[in-house]
Amino acid sequence: MKCENCNVREAVVHITKIVNGEKQAFNLCEPCANKLEGLLEDDHLFDFHKFFSGLLDSGGFSFPSSQPQRTYDLVCPLCKIRYSTFKQTGKVGCNQCYETFGKQLNPLIRRIHGSDKHTGKIPHNVDSKIKIKRDLEELNKRLKKAIENEEYELAAKIRDELKAKNQEL
Amino acid sequence: MVWNNIDGKENDIVISSRVRLARNIQDKVMPTLMDKEQADEIKNMVFNSITKSNSAISHQFKIIDMDSSPPLEKQVLVEKHLISPDLAKSRIGSVILQENEEISIMVNEEDHIRMQCILPGFQLNQVWSMADKVDDLIEENISFSFDERLGYLTACPTNVGTGLRASVMLHLPCIVLTGQINSLMEAITKVGLTIRGLYGEGSEFVGDLFQISNQITLGFSEEEIISKLHSVAKETIKRERQIRKYLQDYNPLNIEDKIYRSYGTLKYARSITSEECMKLLSYVRLGIDLGYIEDINIKVINHLMIHTQAGMLQKRYNKKMNEKERDQVRSQYIRESLNN
Numbered sequence: 180m181k182c183e184n185c186n187v188r189e190a191v192v193h194i195t196k197i198v199n200g201e202k203q204a205f206n207l208c209e210p211c212a213n214k215l216e217g218l219l220e221d222d223h224l225f226d227f228h229k230f231f232s233g234l235l236d237s238g239g240f241s242f243p244s245s246q247p248q249r250t251y252d253l254v255c256p257l258c259k260i261r262y263s264t265f266k267q268t269g270k271v272g273c274n275q276c277y278e279t280f281g282k283q284l285n286p287l288i289r290r291i292h293g294s295d296k297h298t299g300k301i302p303h304n305v306d307s308k309i310k311i312k313r314d315l316e317e318l319n320k321r322l323k324k325a326i327e328n329e330e331y332e333l334a335a336k337i338r339d340e341l342k343a344k345n346q347e348l
Numbered sequence: 349m350v351w352n353n354i355d356g357k358e359n360d361i362v363i364s365s366r367v368r369l370a371r372n373i374q375d376k377v378m379p380t381l382m383d384k385e386q387a388d389e390i391k392n393m394v395f396n397s398i399t400k401s402n403s404a405i406s407h408q409f410k411i412i413d414m415d416s417s418p419p420l421e422k423q424v425l426v427e428k429h430l431i432s433p434d435l436a437k438s439r440i441g442s443v444i445l446q447e448n449e450e451i452s453i454m455v456n457e458e459d460h461i462r463m464q465c466i467l468p469g470f471q472l473n474q475v476w477s478m479a480d481k482v483d484d485l486i487e488e489n490i491s492f493s494f495d496e497r498l499g500y501l502t503a504c505p506t507n508v509g510t511g512l513r514a515s516v517m518l519h520l521p522c523i524v525l526t527g528q529i530n531s532l533m534e535a536i537t538k539v540g541l542t543i544r545g546l547y548g549e550g551s552e553f554v555g556d557l558f559q560i561s562n563q564i565t566l567g568f569s570e571e572e573i574i575s576k577l578h579s580v581a582k583e584t585i586k587r588e589r590q591i592r593k594y595l596q597d598y599n600p601l602n603i604e605d606k607i608y609r610s611y612g613t614l615k616y617a618r619s620i621t622s623e624e625c626m627k628l629l630s631y632v633r634l635g636i637d638l639g640y641i642e643d644i645n646i647k648v649i650n651h652l653m654i655h656t657q658a659g660m661l662q663k664r665y666n667k668k669m670n671e672k673e674r675d676q677v678r679s680q681y682i683r684e685s686l687n688n
């Protein structure tokens with residue numbers, strides 16, 4: 180589903196709002212939703228009208244004068260689960276969720292594991308660039324160590340290896 | 349069951365070593381969101397990836413669907429630690445099981461794939477290398493969900509990265525007897541591992557059996573995780589051995605009496621609950637290691653620890669039994685085993 184505001188990016192944010200006792204839902208992309216959220220925070224109802232001018236013209240919304248009730252919820256485009264569902268169950272619905280809910284999940288993952296960098300096994304059929312990058316990191320570490328230990332002959336050898344690896348990229 | 353067939357190293361204290369890898373298939377929704385048809389597709393993908401491979405083990409597997417298995421069969425698989433209680437309850441889950449039960453692959457549990465390798469004794473490196481190979485085999489035909497930064501992606505963020513859970517099951521009767529189990533548990537938690545006791549039908553720890561496993565799956569390589577668990581287990585084994593020797597040399601708790609009483613009860617009782625059974629088996633197991641009991645092989649005791657559970661007994665005698673009947677049959681089965 181495309182964002183209802185810009186019609187360009189994929190809609191991943193789902194905002195519901197009670198308008199005159201009726202539930203209204205907006206499906207937006209992240210940047211548009213952030214803009215809308217900012218407007219709502221500041222309670223700029225006038226700008227809010229303008230922001231949705233396109234929708235207003237066609238849909239004829241009317242906004243109550245009181246502060247609108249709202250929930251802010253991300254929806255995964257692949258499995259369609261909401262971030263609020265993840266918060267309840269602690270389980271994602273698919274691999275895409277890690278990207279969709281990245282902003283929320285990454286701090287959580289760092290808290291759980293004390294790290295957010297995988298250093299273990301890599302699938303054999305995965306993009307070989309990942310493997311080369313991993314090798315480069317390893318070589319750089321060894322190079323630094325060799326220099327610290329003043330093992331210059333070794334350092335020169337590692338540098339050659341680095342050069343060769345870099346060309347594989 | 350593998351616990352009692354082969355000799356594992358340090359098998360006076362280490363009952364078994366286990367590795368589990370969680371994997372998911374790229375761009376497929378997680379099992380919680382699946383219907384039966386989607387689940388079957390995943391199941392067939394995984395099963396075919398093994399059976400149609402050129403591997404030497406490709407013909408050794410059978411598939412068991414949870415929705416079409418009788419409850420007793422499932423209970424037995426849970427008691428043998430081949431599937432989780434959650435999988436047993438699932439309508440869409442299956443297990444792909446190796447004949448010798450060393451490798452079991454749960455499909456559509458929390459993750460699409462959870463492969464487990466288990467060996468008797470202290471063989472962490474061996475189980476890891478087995479699991480690594482099974483992983484390679486499945487991966488030849490299936491694209492796993494993998495992220496450069498987060499590693500293997502799992503249903504629960506607590507498993508991302510390596511998706512690896514490695515564990516050892518230890519028999520620690522003397523650490524328990526001398527009241528040191530709580531401080532051991534604290535120490536192990538502090539180094540980032542978890543330890544939990546094996547629960548019986550009630551809520552008490554039974555059989556002095558404890559499982560130590562890694563908690564963190566991201567930020568360390570598989571080898572680093574295994575090696576940390578290995579060294580912590582080794583320290584724990586050393587401690588248990590020291591206390592065993594102390595209790596034997598100075599006999600402050602009259603351990604010899606405890607062992608022979610337990611042996612006597614097991615040999616002659618006419619009814620025995622599962623909890624009492626595990627407690628007594630624990631002392632007899634210790635008695636064998638300390639040389640008090642010479643006519644019983646430790647493998648017989650390991651076998652009894654598994655095969656006297658409720659589901660296993662009912663399967664052996666091929667009938668549904670209430671608790672009272674089970675207690676009688678349990679004592680009968682123990683007598684037969686110890687007198688052979």
Ligand SMILES: [Zn+2]
Pocket residue numbers: 182183184185186187188207208209210211212
């Ligand atoms: Zn937009």
Ligand SMILES: [Zn+2]
Pocket residue numbers: 255256257258259260271272273274275276277
């Ligand atoms: Zn998703």
